[in-house]
Amino acid sequence: MRIGVDYYPEHWDRERWEQDVKLMLEAGIKVIRVGEFAWSLYEPREEVYEFAWMDEIVDFFGKKGIKLILCTPSATPPKWMIDKYPDILAEDIHGNTKLFGTRKHYCFNSEIYREKVRKLVGLIAERYGKNPYVEGWQIDNELGHGNTARCYCEECHHKFIDWLEEKYGTIECLNKTYGTVFWSQIYNSFDEVIVPKAGTCYDFDSGTQGQNPSLLIDYYRFCSDSIISFTKESAELIKKHSDKPCTSNLLDAAVNSGTGIDYFKLSEELDFVTWDNYIEFQWGKAKMETVSRDHALLRSYKKKPFWVMEQQSGPCGWSKMGPSPDPGKLRLWTYEAVANGADTVVYFRWRACTFGAEQNWHGILGHDGKVNRRYAEVKQTGEEMERLSQKVGTLMPKARVAIIKSFDTEWCHTIFQNVEGFQYDNLLLAFYKPFYDMNISVDFVQAEEDLSMYSLVLAPALAYVSDVAKNNLESYAAKGGTLVITFRSAFKNEYNRMLPETIPGPLAGLTGVEVKDYDPQFEKSTSVAGIFGSGTAELWCDIVTPKDAEVLGLYTGSYFKGAPCLTRKGSVYYLACDLDEKAQGNFAKYLCGQAGIEVGLYVQEGIEVVDTTDGEKQVKFLLNHNNYDTVIALTQEYKDLLTDQKVVKTVKLEAYGVAILGD
Ligand code: GLA
Ligand code: ZN
Secondary structure (H helix, E strand, O other): OEEEEEOOHHHOOOOHHHHHHHHHHHOOEEEEEEOOOOHHHHOOEOOEOOOHHHHHHHHHHHHOOOEEEEEOOOOOOOHHHHHHOHHHEOEOOOOOEOOOOOOOOEOOOOHHHHHHHHHHHHHHHHHHOOOOOEEEEEOOOOOOOOOOOOOOOHHHHHHHHHHHHHHHOOHHHHHHHHOOOOOOOOOOOHHHOOOOOOOOOOEOOOOEOOOOHHHHHHHHHHHHHHHHHHHHHHHHHHHHHOOOOEEOEEOOHHHHHHHOOOHHHHHHOOOOOEEEEOOEEOOEEOOHHHHHHHHHHHHHHOOOOEEEEEEEOOOEOOOOOOOOOOOOHHHHHHHHHHHOOEEEEEEEOOEOOOOOOOOOOOOOEOOOOOOOHHHHHHHHHHHHHHHHHHHOOOOEEOOOEEEEOOHHHHHHHHHOOOOOOOOHHHHHHHHHHHHHHOOOOEEEEOOOOOOOOOOEEEEOOOOEOOHHHHHHHHHHHHOOOEEEEEOOOOOEOOOOOEOOOOEOHHHHHHHOEEEEEEEEOOOOOEEEEEOOEEEEEOOEEEEEEEOOOEEEEEEOOOOOOOOEEEEEEOOEEEEOEOOOHHHHHHHHHHHHHHHOOOOOOOOOOOEEEEEEEOOOOEEEEEEEOOOOOEEEEOOOOEEEOOOOOEEOOEEEEOOOOEEEEEO
């Protein structure tokens, strides 16, 4: 475990490097990420390549003992290229060209862009592939960020048609699958098929597109696949010259819902995954459980430790700023990442820039480059991490609970939002939060993967259940696994069409229920009562007939008063409605009891406790997110791994303080 920084040596005078590297080394910074936006330096004019500047960076910092993550600079194709090949520019859903002037203005399917990227990435990989100071590679930067995953240009159109032809073979098959007879959309040939731009019925405010939903989901998949193939291509080029691992920096789930990339699939092309963790900035403050959830997602994509490639290190924003992190928070956020499976935490950025669009985005150092309280805190953290990593290896929580996340389902629920307020990721978060509150680690999984290491699996609103998923869930339950299926599950096919069956079609046998009717809770809510106490459904109520399931909860209001809202068949639960936070929390506790998962003793608001292991040793993290000191009772004796002191009975946590305890 160690720390690093995102660094732009080319933004500063060469003379400053000496001081920067000295300060970095003193702070325990082991790695820098460089070069992700430097295309116009590498290739100032077409096919004129310049590497001397990067040679100097790699050599200078490498010799001083700092490792480098080298990036492919594909997120910023330069001006000369755009002028000469304007077709590189992406097109938005309204048919407007995305213009040069910021970044990420390119289309992933542009052949000329891809060719230019291949050439440059090949040269960079060839030049630095065997360099001992380069320890890894970042491909592009925040793929899909800022609504850039989906392009609607002509080149995408042509490639989409090829993709469809490959998938469906004949236009008749596509017509039938999509139901193009609806609204007179029958196509005579693949050439006629459109990309789903904003049409007459497009209504941005309500999120309604009105396009054929099968076409939409296929387009989402195609765009995701385009980015994945782009990433794969860069990774393969790098691997020709380098045996160092490749990654890319992913986004948090709140943004990720709109990112439009299947992160499980993308992760297959990466050797390790990383993400960018901004907690309090111009665009809002993340809730504690969302940060934890995002770490959990990241360790789940590849089932192994990840990095934070950009960790907030100062007040941030573009036009406006969020708050300056209170003293203690940089250290707290770093250990929160480490506790949840991060191996390396890289701060964005080393020093605030004095020019460009991100002048307000502060780094560890301010604009003046002088050491400050943030630097002191990072230095403390760096020193501690160094000591910690001499005692234990990379740590991961061992989760016994898993939540199923499916990007196909996410896209079904984006195209048809079901009811006002329904948001798939928020629903997953509502299931995650009570476990976070109880300090129980949760992984995210795909419905098709091995679930045997989990005692409890939750599958909120799993709209599309593949055959493989169906069998997998059945065998998980057959072996005694506790499984929760909910409303809005198993009612779609893979083409985003309604199943012509009673819900939950493929899961009817497993759950032992039939959903004969439902009531979207639009401008209404329904009271419920059951093993979770009493509560309210605010999004959705399935009106369920149990076939061979027992009833554990009932609606106590609405015209279906007395109908079941929660049932159980064996170890499989069917939750027919959403629950308010309190009832959801009680339900989670009940499920823990049923699945034999013990609820920790350390439950206290704002205190995150994560039990981790490096495979051999057990390490307990206590993280105080509160702005006040607190004393936590312990049930056994520990050793504080940072101070080497024995900890008996209680441990005191300062405001935003951290304790790391070993046996
Ligand atoms: C993202 C990017 C960085 C930087 C920061 C701050 O996370 O990856 O390049 O732009 O945001 O805006
Ligand atoms: Zn395009």
